[in-house]
Amino acid sequence: MKKSYPELIRRLHEIHDLRSAAALLEWDEQVCMPPKGNGARAKQTALLATLAHERQADPGLGECLDGCSRDPKLSASQKALVREARRDYDKAVKIPGDLVHEISETSVKAHAVWVEARKKSSFRLFAPLLSRLVSLKKEEAEALGYPEGGVPYDALLDQFEPGATVRELDPVFKRTRDITIAAIRSIAESRRKPDVRILRRRYSPERQEKLGRLILDYMHYDLTAGRLDRSVHPFTTGIDVQDVRITTRYEERWLPGGLFGTIHEAGHALYEQALPLAHSGTPLAEALSMGFHESQSRLWENQIGRSFAFWKFLFPRLRRLFTDTMAGVGLDDFYLAINAVRPSLIRVEADEVTYNLHIIVRYELEQALFARAIPVKDLPALWNSKMKEYLGVVPRNDAEGVLQDIHWSSAGFGYFPTYLLGNLYAAQWMATLRRDFPDLDRRLARGDLQTVKKWLNDKIHRHGRRYPASELCRRVSGETLNPEYFGKYLRAKYGPLYGVSWS
Ligand code: ZN
Numbered sequence: 001m002k003k004s005y006p007e008l009i010r011r012l013h014e015i016h017d018l019r020s021a022a023a024l025l026e027w028d029e030q031v032c033m034p035p036k037g038n039g040a041r042a043k044q045t046a047l048l049a050t051l052a053h054e055r056q057a058d059p060g061l062g063e064c065l066d067g068c069s070r071d072p073k074l075s076a077s078q079k080a081l082v083r084e085a086r087r088d089y090d091k092a093v094k095i096p097g098d099l100v101h102e103i104s105e106t107s108v109k110a111h112a113v114w115v116e117a118r119k120k121s122s123f124r125l126f127a128p129l130l131s132r133l134v135s136l137k138k139e140e141a142e143a144l145g146y147p148e149g150g151v152p153y154d155a156l157l158d159q160f161e162p163g164a165t166v167r168e169l170d171p172v173f174k175r176t177r178d179i180t181i182a183a184i185r186s187i188a189e190s191r192r193k194p195d196v197r198i199l200r201r202r203y204s205p206e207r208q209e210k211l212g213r214l215i216l217d218y219m220h221y222d223l224t225a226g227r228l229d230r231s232v233h234p235f236t237t238g239i240d241v242q243d244v245r246i247t248t249r250y251e252e253r254w255l256p257g258g259l260f261g262t263i264h265e266a267g268h269a270l271y272e273q274a275l276p277l278a279h280s281g282t283p284l285a286e287a288l289s290m291g292f293h294e295s296q297s298r299l300w301e302n303q304i305g306r307s308f309a310f311w312k313f314l315f316p317r318l319r320r321l322f323t324d325t326m327a328g329v330g331l332d333d334f335y336l337a338i339n340a341v342r343p344s345l346i347r348v349e350a351d352e353v354t355y356n357l358h359i360i361v362r363y364e365l366e367q368a369l370f371a372r373a374i375p376v377k378d379l380p381a382l383w384n385s386k387m388k389e390y391l392g393v394v395p396r397n398d399a400e401g402v403l404q405d406i407h408w409s410s411a412g413f414g415y416f417p418t419y420l421l422g423n424l425y426a427a428q429w430m431a432t433l434r435r436d437f438p439d440l441d442r443r444l445a446r447g448d449l450q451t452v453k454k455w456l457n458d459k460i461h462r463h464g465r466r467y468p469a470s471e472l473c474r475r476v477s478g479e480t481l482n483p484e485y486f487g488k489y490l491r492a493k494y495g496p497l498y499g500v501s502w503s
Contacts, residue, residue: 007064009281011061015052053097087283094143111410123398134376150165153371156366160417160418173360183491187498198337203253208250208259211321226244234264241272263300263304271293291418294418294419296456309442345393421481433452
């Protein structure tokens with residue numbers, strides 16, 4: 001009994017329940033906790049994290065996994081579940097407890113210092129703690145191990161994108177860089193200039209929320225298994241398959257923030273709501289990777305949410321909600337404005353064409369840091385020169401340059417690349433979806449988003465972590481990740497929109 005499959009499931013459920021309780025506390029912290037609740041909350045979440053880690057690294061779980069891997073009666077999905085549970089267990093036991101503790105303590109400090117450093121725009125303030133985090137994460141990478149002939153950074157990538165390696169990503173990223181730079185050059189030559197001022201008129205937050213809820217309804221986001229709230233930083237949290245919450249924020253003078261933010265988070269949420277319910281509480285009912293997750297949010301936000309077909313349907317509804325604000329604005333102008341392409345300094349404000357270059361800058365720097373090829377103190381200068389080379393813009397200070405993102409302060413090295421992978425996967429899914437539904441644009445123009453949702457549910461969501469990323473990618477699209485789909489997508493959309501063409 002002790003080493004049996006039911007015992008494994010019991011243990012996994014316990015770990016899951018501790019983590020979902022922590023996720024709920026985190027949601028509460030961001031959405032409704034009064035400021036003075038902070039101290040108590042920090043203790044509660046730390047306790048839950050410790051309890052979950054203890055169970056995740058419990059030798060009893062290891063024995064249970066050994067027992068299950070010798071069990072000939074397990075079905076294919078049960079075997080996949082054991083494989084993924086083994087993966088999580090191995091990771092948990094490989095990293096020494098002291099190191100886990102030190103990384104978490106150092107990142108709490110680093111985060112506070114980063115907030116201060118960004119405010120003062122002083123990288124020098126942040127550099128010592130960043131150096132410390134880099135060396136701790138190097139230790140972690142060595143403890144975790146990486147494929148033969150690989151590099152320590154692979155171990156960090158693997159935590160967010162299982163199986164990803166520098167050797168595999170390098171050519172994909174280089175090709176994406178060339179595709180993107182060619183697109184930006186052509187678009188810059190266009191005589192058509194979007195008027196984004198129409199997006200900066202007065203859009204009341206109440207009506208923005210109404211619009212957001214309308215779109216959630218079209219997307220078939222299940223509000224009986226979810227919620228929409230407001231928070232400073234929008235996020236999605238999957239507390240359970242049947243409790244997946246999203247948040248957003250509205251700016252009165254910037255319509256795209258709340259609008260596309262809501263669609264983006266709902267894209268994540270549709271994934272979480274359609275994970276295999278039968279395996280809820282186990283690793284099999286988790287999203288496959290951060291890149292796959294981001295492919296969902298990006299597909300909805302950009303490929304659907306910024307498409308002409310969808311706005312043909314939604315535009316009259318938008319005008320009805322904002323009659324005065326939208327006076328004199330036509331669909332074509334609006335469509336061009338929400339697809340304005342302009343190299344800029346801040347990643348989170350970047351358009352879908354230039355966005356990947358922001359990621360490539362970070363990917364190249366992270367890789368160099370972990371290959372010991374560059375010292376931490378050189379980061380600001382290197383950042384600025386890469387921005388100039390790829391995007392043609394140079395930050396005036398560290399706050400709008402190397403200090404802009406939270407990720408490094410929380411030791412999230414290896415996370416950035418998943419954003420780019422998400423964009424590429426999204427283009428690949430969309431090309432496949434269009435093959436399956438040649439009349440897709442007509443469907444979107446009728447407000448039929450159900451077709452897209454059901455297709456994603458069936459092709460991606462319901463599998464959870466059953467297949468490795470490269471295999472699921474092949475099952476969905478017939479081939480492994482291929483950046484050419486993204487290039488084709490840019491040419492097909494932005495060529496006609498800006499009246500330019502490139503190869
Ligand atoms: Zn996202």
